Amino acid sequence: MSSSPSRECPCVGKGPSTLPAEINKAGPFQPALAKFCRVEPPLSKDELKELNALLASKKVLDTSKAKCKGKDGKPTGPFSASAANAKGDHTGSSMFGSWLRDNCIIAYGLYYTDPEGPGADDAVACLNSIAKFMLTYQSHKMELVINGLKDVKGAEPTWMDRPHIRFIGETGLEDT
Numbered sequence: 001m002s003s004s005p006s007r008e009c010p011c012v013g014k015g016p017s018t019l020p021a022e023i024n025k026a027g028p029f030q031p032a033l034a035k036f037c038r039v040e041p042p043l044s045k046d047e048l049k050e051l052n053a054l055l056a057s058k059k060v061l062d063t064s065k066a067k068c069k070g071k072d073g074k075p076t077g078p079f080s081a082s083a084a085n086a087k088g089d090h091t092g093s094s095m096f097g098s099w100l101r102d103n104c105i106i107a108y109g110l111y112y113t114d115p116e117g118p119g120a121d122d123a124v125a126c127l128n129s130i131a132k133f134m135l136t137y138q139s140h141k142m143e144l145v146i147n148g149l150k151d152v153k154g155a156e157p158t159w160m161d162r163p164h165i166r167f168i169g170e171t172g173l174e175d176t
Contacts, residue, residue: 063106063122068098068169075122077129078103078169098169103130129172137174138163 028037036043036051043051055061067075078098103126111123134142141163144150152162166175 063110066106067122070170075125076170076172077125077127078167079106079126080169081166097166097175098129100130100134100165100167129169133167133172133174134163136172137167 028034032054033051036047052061063079066079068078068080070076079102081097081099081102107123107126107130110119110126114120141150141161144161145152145163150158150161152158164174164176167173168175
């Protein structure tokens with residue numbers, strides 16, 4: 001018998017009182033989402049299709065405005081941490097950087113949900129920009145840490161020795 005922990009969620013079958021956060025008893029902010037906001041039973045395939053259609057109709061799943069764009073106005077691959085204005089411009093925000101983790105999650109989601117279409121193309125462009133940034137600006141820091149030549153678990157003076165996790169998506173440059 002395996003000694004590995006159970007993969008089943010401890011909340012399943014025990015009701016909303018066992019969730020780590022309380023469910024809003026007044027319902028979701030958007031009434032159209034009410035029928036989808038529940039713990040049990042899980043959403044059916046038809047309900048997932050209906051939810052997907054609802055989100056798509058409200059442009060919730062549209063990532064085009066989050067794409068970082070170069071000086072030529074063309075997407076550069078990664079996605080910005082900030083919301084864009086109606087023109088897709090991020091310049092009015094202090095959060096113009098692209099975060100490594102967020103972009104990895106977005107790329108995975110795009111590829112997973114659209115492996116043969118434009119989502120996959122966007123995922124590949126995003127990962128290519130991350131790889132270029134990491135190889136160009138961060139590989140030396142990673143090698144120092146991996147080889148034990150830098151200890152980056154310490155106090156603030158060690159922070160700049162750590163591989164950076166935010167970069168400027170429009171240019172691919174390090175965001176210092």
